[in-house]
Amino acid sequence: MAIEVLVLLLALAGVLPAESKFMVYNTSAGIDPNKLNVHLVPHTHDDVGWLKTVDQYYVGSNNSIQGACVQNVLDSLVPALLADKNRKFIYVEQAFFQRWWRDQSETVQSIVKQLVHSGQLELINGGMCMHDEAAPHYIDMIDQTTLGHRFIKEEFGVTPRIGWQIDPFGHSAVQAYLLSAEVGFDSLFFGRIDYQDRAKRKNEKSLEVIWQASKSLGSSAQIFAGAFPENYEPPKGFYFEVNDNSPIVQDDINLFDYNVQERVNDFVAAAVAQANITRTNHIMWTMGTDFKYQYAYTWFRQMDKLIHYVNQDGRVNALYSTPSIYTDAKYATNRAWPLKTGDYFPYADRANAYWTGYFTSRPALKRYVRIMSGYYLAARQLEFFKGKTTSGPNTDSLADALAIAQHHDAVTGTEKQHVANDYAKRLAIGYTEAEALVASSLACLVESTANKECGNPTTKFQQCPLMNISYCPPSETVLSNGKDLVLVVYNPLGWKREDIVQIPVMTDDISVHDSEGKDVESQLIPITEAYHKLRSYHVKAYLGRNAGGTPKYWLVFPVSVPALGFSTYSISRAQGTGARPTKSSVYTVQRGENSVVNIGQGNLKVAFSAEGKITHYINKWRTESVEQSYSFYAGSNGTEKEPQKSGAYIFRPNGSFPISPAKQTPLTVVHGSIVDELHEQINSWIYQVTRLNKLKEHIEVEFIVGPIPIDDGIGKEVATQISTTVKSKKTFYTDSSGRDFIERIRDYRTDWNLEVNQPAAGNYYPINLGIFMKDEEKEFSILVDRSVGGSSLSDGQIELMLHRRLLLDDSRGVAEALNETVCVENKCTGLIIQGKYYFRFDQLGEGARWRRSYGQEIYSPLLLAFAEEDKNHWRNSRTTSFSGIDSSYTLPENVVILTLQELDDGNVLLRLAHLYEVGDHKELSVMTSVELKKLFPGKKIGKATEMSLSANQERAEMESKRLVWKVEGSAEEKETKVSRGGPVDPVKLEVELAPMEIRTFIIELVQLNNLFDA
């Protein structure tokens, strides 16, 4: 070998010149108005967890799965940018950037600050992750964006200008108008839209549009939005990572394979092709893809040369650019753009590949994220009431865990199993700390009195995060004589609330009292075997211990809780005269017997046929026929001709099969003074409870689905259908990220002539709040407890997909089957899903009231905290009732507090949201107002500054910078005037809110006196 090398070296020496010259590339090109401008946008797409966990991606471990190290990207970027001031780069995911930033010396930090200020390094999008747009709730999207944006503002003094949602699998209206326009972005770019839509838009040069995504806020919250022609990668042949195989530009004439002219020709050809489908003489090349620039020089070296030689050639103009520069260039052309309304769901990348499976994938993780989201909202309120301290538990780690869980491979369910476990672990750690904070805040509030501030509270509160599987150690204790179980019930909503509380207890020998010692009516419902099994299996699986003695009953009682406050209830051993809970009457009915079962104690009653099917829904104004059923789709294994399989992303069914209840299983009917239930074992792996309580006029359906059997070798996707007589005429409505409702028409798209290939999968939409349909008389609505997929596949019917278990990968990169299991001592069984949905009929025009107000109650359930205390001691020494707002005040019915949070500097972040859209409801879809002073009793508002949605700049500053885009045609003339709340008078401090408006404030408070004097 040595001799061969020597020969080669000698041979090379013959052709090498005596001296080699340092080549200076001219990379200084700006925009040339007379040429086609090719904006080269260097970028890396760094998933905040997918095939590896967020930390593994950052440090570059576990590389056998994927060779990806974000630390390499950012480390190599800095010198590469310093080497040439014309080079530019955008960085997006703050979860990674912040990990890296913490590791840097002051010297590097100051260099990076200069790079940011010079515009060489631009931080865009700016949330902790690039959140998904189907599975997250809008409150989570706001929170995770705020976290990143405020960090960028604090460290760099800048505000991101560009929305960069290049990878999420379809795009929501809420992303466009709320998370883009309302955070002050000038444009929004993305990669994934339906293949049929994309083809048409390329033809019509309408990939770039003005997106007016909110019916209510119209042009006041529109955004310039661009879909990429193919994806977020470079044109074919222009990939320059170390191991990529695109031809590099070989411009050294002393070496072999000189190819400058060829590469210039390739460049010009690709540019012209793209120009042919793009308006104006500006096109963008996304120069990078997943986890690229791990050795940043390889890309910049090639781009330096391309810019130099392409501009020497002169046919087109190539420049280092960013999406900001590109946006400004588009804006400067003063063109009018096509109008886009609605959203970009569902997304298919080809005929049988609808990315609608992930709307339901990993339903347990989706539910966990949603529970944590509501808990985080409540925990921040309690943290504010107590006063944020630097020591002790806080909500920061829950905030962080929730933020990354919104990533488009996190809550979506499209990550590998070990990564899903990592998200759940982070949430559990964050929850544990927030739980301690909530306990100490509540302890503080109950121990404070008018004359005494909270010092070091001694009350120890416990909470029950596993209540859904009837596991709650504090409520399962057998009370000794003289002790009370005290239950503090906290309501995070700004309205007084009447609700039902349900906790597991060991005995029937108890009584319930309110904070004044008065008897409270209560009911005992036997806990059935289905729940005992859930409880013992999952306590063992998740806590690694036996669940202990089994509680016999659910204790159910009504509670009344003030706005943003708590009430206290006590549960004691029943003594002589005290009121005892009523026991439910329980009986079974054999299926097929010739009888009808009725349940319901209040205004609503439901009749079931002896088959266990609901037949009638009866309230004061009408009797409705309604039927509910289950079915499963067999997951397609692909065929030779069309190999697409059903998987974590894609829903590709191979037939739908009804699930009929087993004939021999009886129905169990529970009647009580407060709650009525009908329990059904539908088959060996589906259990269902239909529940009515006398305070609410809707039906609650609780389902336990799983383990989905796969021993027949067929993956299954389990759905439930509710059929009514609503004449829906193919039309139904689903929410956008939990906020606005969007009209959907079966087998139809507003933007193009739909070619239907997948009649089920292609009509599925993401649901976070609910789905409804209507006719000329009535509305029928369903509300959900987590993100799910749903549709209306025939008139009058609504379908929800509840659970999925699949055996094959669907070839979109995750390379794992979506086959979730839960293990006890190495024995694993398929995941069981437990959850709820709620449904109701309303007269036409009335449905929004229930959807909006009850939807908020689902998002923000009552928070329960337990303590054991000496009898009567509590009432004599503790604050038993509290409201964080003025006791004479309540928020208007159409407004909620999205955020009430003490910031590190002591100021308060407050977000108020109008819950109704224009046209939702005749009395509630109107301008409303909130008196800020009433929200802070005992305190004086020093200053209230209105901010952008992500609270990183003043609203007025954001408005003054907003680009005013032109819409093609006469759209502006047609639009009715958009309504917005007016400026806030600094003395009156009343905040007006128009339909769907969210207003964000930073409030400086001056403490006047104790909380409790107000």
Ligand SMILES: [Zn+2]
């Ligand atoms: Zn991605």
